[in-house]
Amino acid sequence: MSYGEVPVPGDLAFRSGRRTLMRTGRTMVFGGVTYPMDRKRDKKDLRIRLPLGVALLRDPAFNKGSAFTEKEREALGIEGLLPPRVHRIEEQLDRSLGNLRRKPNNLDKYIFLAGLQDRNMTLFYRLLLENLEELMPIVYTPTVGEACLEYSYILRRPHGIFVSAKDKGRVAQLLRNARIQDIRIIVVTDGERILGLGDVGADGMGIPAGKLALYTACGGIHPFQALPVTIDVGTENEALLDDPLYIGLKQRRLRGEPYDRLMDEFVSAVQEVFPHALIQFEDFANHNAFRLLRKYQDEVCCFNDDIQGTAAVALAGVYSAVHIKREGLRDQKFLFLGAGEAGLGTGDLMVTAMVNEGLAEHEARQRCWFVDSKGLVVKERSDLSEHKARYAHDHRFIEGFSACVEAVGPTAIIGVSGKPHMFSREVLETMARLNERPIVFALSNPTSKSECTAREAYTWTDGRAIFAGGSPFDPVTLHDRTLVPAQGNNVYIFPGVGLGVIASCAARVTDEMFLAAARTLAKHVSYADLSQGRVYPPLPRIREVSKAIAIEVAEVAYRRGLAGREKPEDVAAFVNSLMYYPEYQHLA
Numbered sequence: 001m002s003y004g005e006v007p008v009p010g011d012l013a014f015r016s017g018r019r020t021l022m023r024t025g026r027t028m029v030f031g032g033v034t035y036p037m038d039r040k041r042d043k044k045d046l047r048i049r050l051p052l053g054v055a056l057l058r059d060p061a062f063n064k065g066s067a068f069t070e071k072e073r074e075a076l077g078i079e080g081l082l083p084p085r086v087h088r089i090e091e092q093l094d095r096s097l098g099n100l101r102r103k104p105n106n107l108d109k110y111i112f113l114a115g116l117q118d119r120n121m122t123l124f125y126r127l128l129l130e131n132l133e134e135l136m137p138i139v140y141t142p143t144v145g146e147a148c149l150e151y152s153y154i155l156r157r158p159h160g161i162f163v164s165a166k167d168k169g170r171v172a173q174l175l176r177n178a179r180i181q182d183i184r185i186i187v188v189t190d191g192e193r194i195l196g197l198g199d200v201g202a203d204g205m206g207i208p209a210g211k212l213a214l215y216t217a218c219g220g221i222h223p224f225q226a227l228p229v230t231i232d233v234g235t236e237n238e239a240l241l242d243d244p245l246y247i248g249l250k251q252r253r254l255r256g257e258p259y260d261r262l263m264d265e266f267v268s269a270v271q272e273v274f275p276h277a278l279i280q281f282e283d284f285a286n287h288n289a290f291r292l293l294r295k296y297q298d299e300v301c302c303f304n305d306d307i308q309g310t311a312a313v314a315l316a317g318v319y320s321a322v323h324i325k326r327e328g329l330r331d332q333k334f335l336f337l338g339a340g341e342a343g344l345g346t347g348d349l350m351v352t353a354m355v356n357e358g359l360a361e362h363e364a365r366q367r368c369w370f371v372d373s374k375g376l377v378v379k380e381r382s383d384l385s386e387h388k389a390r391y392a393h394d395h396r397f398i399e400g401f402s403a404c405v406e407a408v409g410p411t412a413i414i415g416v417s418g419k420p421h422m423f424s425r426e427v428l429e430t431m432a433r434l435n436e437r438p439i440v441f442a443l444s445n446p447t448s449k450s451e452c453t454a455r456e457a458y459t460w461t462d463g464r465a466i467f468a469g470g471s472p473f474d475p476v477t478l479h480d481r482t483l484v485p486a487q488g489n490n491v492y493i494f495p496g497v498g499l500g501v502i503a504s505c506a507a508r509v510t511d512e513m514f515l516a517a518a519r520t521l522a523k524h525v526s527y528a529d530l531s532q533g534r535v536y537p538p539l540p541r542i543r544e545v546s547k548a549i550a551i552e553v554a555e556v557a558y559r560r561g562l563a564g565r566e567k568p569e570d571v572a573a574f575v576n577s578l579m580y581y582p583e584y585q586h587l588a
């Protein structure tokens with residue numbers, strides 16, 4: 001590949017920080033790539049190394065397609081390699097959106113967007129950012145679920161790192177193969193519990209890749225500071241094991257000691273190769289998720305999004321719901337359907353929040369009830385894990401969910417079971433009988449796993465439910481009133497938390513940070529939103545929300561002595577300066 005030195009325009013280089021050029025210590029990021037920066041050099045004489053000619057057009061970090069100016073085409077050796085007309089990014093966006101909308105189904109749209117990301121990173125992120133409501137369901141749930149089920153067939157150009165059970169002893173070496181060495185966020189899965197779809201092995205890579213696209217679009221994390229990782233330890237999915245085209249290891253999952261050793265090696269390798277990186281554990285099965293979190297959360301900078309991110313988004317939704325009801329958190333009784341990562345994580349954060357409001361811990365726990373696949377979580381059961389047992393109440397055992405609702409009398413039901421239709425007509429009618437404004441959160445993903453639809457929740461409660469879904473639902477018109485279901489999506493939380501951790505160089509991610517994130521998110525729900533029944537702000541406001549969360553998370557890090565860099569005079573301005581905005585850099 002041929003390279004050339006190209007001068008960076010002085011005003012661009014020293015309009016420093018915001019949007020165009022980000023400097024991180026001794027490096028600067030230009031057009032998506034980090035360069036070493038010689039501080040002693042004359043400011044006007046900054047030059048960067050770019051691939052030239054065909055190689056430039058094939059590099060998604062630099063490629064601008066038809067937006068290269070005539071001057072750039074000449075300087076970079078790409079004259080004649082592009083059609084003559086120069087387009088503005090706005091025109092390219094129109095064309096891309098038109099092409100996307102012509103695709104016959106969502107999976108084809110997903111493939112189109114993945115192709116755009118491979119060709120022109122700036123255009124991909126700009127398209128995503130400007131059309132979040134339309135494109136997020138494609139890039140992430142529910143379509144990402146479909147994409148994971150087809151991943152072995154639709155994967156074109158892999159991003160990120162695959163660490164397999166065969167890589168024991170050389171994980172650090174694999175991480176060093178990443179294009180960029182200033183990685184600040186790693187989203188990692190082992191593919192065992194992808195959304196509500198179960199074990200999809202190495203095909204689970206769609207999830208970390210999608211999450212990182214959202215980190216960039218919604219939190220302004222630079223795409224080159226983010227690395228998706230899949231730890232392929234095998235799969236128990238028979239269809240994949242039998243599929244000759246499956247991309248992962250054809251073996252049963254590693255378990256026990258060998259699994260733990262590989263995870264230990266991965267976590268240590270991250271500390272060695274990317275010492276400032278935050279690790280986000282994503283879609284690990286229940287039995288590993290809690291264990292890994294407990295093992296690493298006090299050792300390294302990490303969190304589990306299914307446990308802690310979900311908890312914060314659910315708590316924020318509940319804050320909004322109680323605001324609508326003009327009640328407090330302590331006035332509620334929560335009945336969770338599902339006592340897994342999402343349910344217990346949310347229960348734990350609710351308890352922390354209620355204790356913060358002055359309740360004793362046992363009083364707060366008394367307000368959180370759980371139903372798992374066997375039935376109501378009660379003291380007389382002998383099959384409860386330590387984590388569930390903390391929510392076991394003195395009550396007779398009940399099996400069916402509907403009977404549990406009758407017996408417990410909750411003000412809120414929160415579905416995190418991955419089992420569709422469990423919020424049946426009978427359940428919803430009971431909730432409507434017991435409560436003037438029942439809180440109904442059907443958070444299971446993808447849409448096919450949702451405990452009920454928005455229409456069912458509103459119709460069977462006579463329009464009185466305060467509803468949130470895990471996946472997006474269309475507005476519902478009932479008795480001449482349009483109700484707008486909110487999507488309880490972790491995307492409201494993790495990008496802001498990640499940005500705050502980067503901004504403060506936090507050594508750990510704490511529950512206090514998630515509590516701060518939940519409160520900040522709830523504060524961004526306006527009266528207009530609440531009056532339509534929306535418990536989260538509209539997606540187009542998400543960057544503003546992420547920024548506010550990042551500021552609060554960074555403040556927690558500074559307050560608790562967890563920050564790894566000196567506190568800037570103006571934390572908000574500093575956070576703002578870190579946020580990547582996808583726009584073309586034009587050479588002088």
Ligand code: NAD
Pocket residue numbers: 193195196285286305306310313337338339340341342343371372373374415416417418419443444445446449469470471488489490
């Ligand atoms: P998990 O496997 O850790 O937990 C699932 C729980 O559901 C278990 O306690 C299980 O016993 C229980 N369960 C299964 N069948 C049941 C039944 N018939 N009745 C009652 N309980 C039953 O999974 P998880 O990580 O907690 O995720 C659960 C669901 O929540 C998934 O569908 C996931 O997509 C969704 N989720 C949504 C969000 C969001 O942002 N909306 C975030 C995280 C998880």
